[in-house]
Amino acid sequence: MALSFEIPGDPIVIRAAALSKHFGSTEAVCGIDFSVRYRECFGLLGPNGAGKTTTVRMVHCFIPPTSGTLNVLGLDVLRQPRLIKARLGVCPQENNLDPDLNVWDNLRVFARYFDMTGRPAEQRCEELLHFIGLYQKRHAAIDELSGGMKRRLMMVRSLLNRPELLILDEPTTGLDPQARHQIWETIIRVKEQGTTVLLTTHYMDEAEHLCDKLLIMDRGRIIKEGTPRDLIAQNFSRHVVEISSADPSVIGVLRQAGLAFEISATHCYVSADDGVGTYRFLSDRFGEERCLLRMANLEDVFLKVTGRNLRD
């Protein structure tokens, strides 16, 4: 892959400083700073309305920032959007494949927007259709594809121009586990080939699985930043015991024992560094079938820092 911008000393692919976006009186993004390094898989997490998609759309020059600076591949999003977009791959939240064209023409016509024409463009389309296993479906209409196939096609469409930065806005939302894992494999292979990836997701396992660095956003602001491992280590004990009851009697016992815990409508989540000891103590009291010992994960951190309230 061509990596023309790989100049020593500038390993930053995206640099945002005091970046804001307002829609009328709504502040979707309020003065955030972050940077994405070359070859990193950078994840944006946050509840609905946190400003993830707005941030991503500013990066791929779809909407202009209200204030602040945003540099992508060393170029300014307001002054050089055409040059930036030529080197990006974008896979938005909603599929926007061209329903007027079949699978093959979707890729061929899209490649043409990047001035890729003739035999080299056709070879690239063939290569990518094989890559995602849709070559046999190349004459199919878009309506005939399953949800997973459409998503895979969206994904390779964004790879046509061999992008240096790939932007994925909720790449696996609504997909079955098979399709999800296939998308994950694709992302990992693209990353191994040297592409920097910026992705948003609601799935914590996805973030843990794919991302080198994470940023948790809420209400347009950054609230946590770090590697998945660090975020868990800094914000949670190592283990969690889930009790499938939020009965006052259960809560009473936890209080008496001086344990740290959180309550939802149906469960208690006890965090502990000595998971095994705590589990033994709790399963003796409430029965093994109501207790579950597991490692603390990103979802625990996410719910802790963004709260359990619904956002929509």
Add this chain to the structure above:
Amino acid sequence: MVLNNLSWRFWRVWQRNFDVYKATWKVNFIPPLLEPVLYLFAFGIGLGGLVQNVSYMGRDVTYLAFIAPGLVAVAVMNHGFFETTYASFVRMYFQKTFDAILSTPLTLEDIIFGELVWGATKAFMAAVIMFVVLIGFGLISLPQGLWVLPLSFLAGMAFAGLGMCFTGFVKNIEMFNFPVFLFITPMFLLSGVFFPLQTLPGWAQVVARFFPLAYLVSALRGLLLGRLEISIVSDVLVLLVLAAASCYIGIVLMKKRLLR
């Protein structure tokens, strides 16, 4: 600002639309072919049997020869306007085609201008089909009749531009009924397609001065009936100014709509 962001890449959008057109060319080809034949049959032969020759610039012409240029003009208007209203709206709103193209090196100005040129192309193609049919009927005096073709493209840009202005702010696709009933239909009936404008009362002639179609009808009639008058130049100038202004405003309105 609009011109700064416009590049030859608009051609890629034109190519995209042409590819779709080619894939379904049989369906796309038949209506513009049937339309003129039906009109000529109904108005020229049916109504023409009742109507005597029409006096045009001090010369008697058959009713069929009188309305033929008007029918070309109507086809140009309908195809140009339809393409950038209903068809562009579907691509923009339902298919999200513009959103997809925006993630490539094309700008919104390129995309909308590509749509406008495509709309003018559809108008031009309708005019070509009509032109061929009219030659068959012996209703075109050549070679100056050939000027009809470039003029159809220019007028196509004007009507495509007007359509895009409406697409820039309608909330849903049903709202296009307003410009169609309040703008296109009155223009169709009162721009001198079916009778000389001079037969209308004075105030209606004044209203017709605001109808772009009237200028196109007047220019095409002069060309097709072999009456090269200086008024054709002024008609063309009006269409030229209208095309430039409507395309520019159309792009500005679409930009406002899509990029907040």
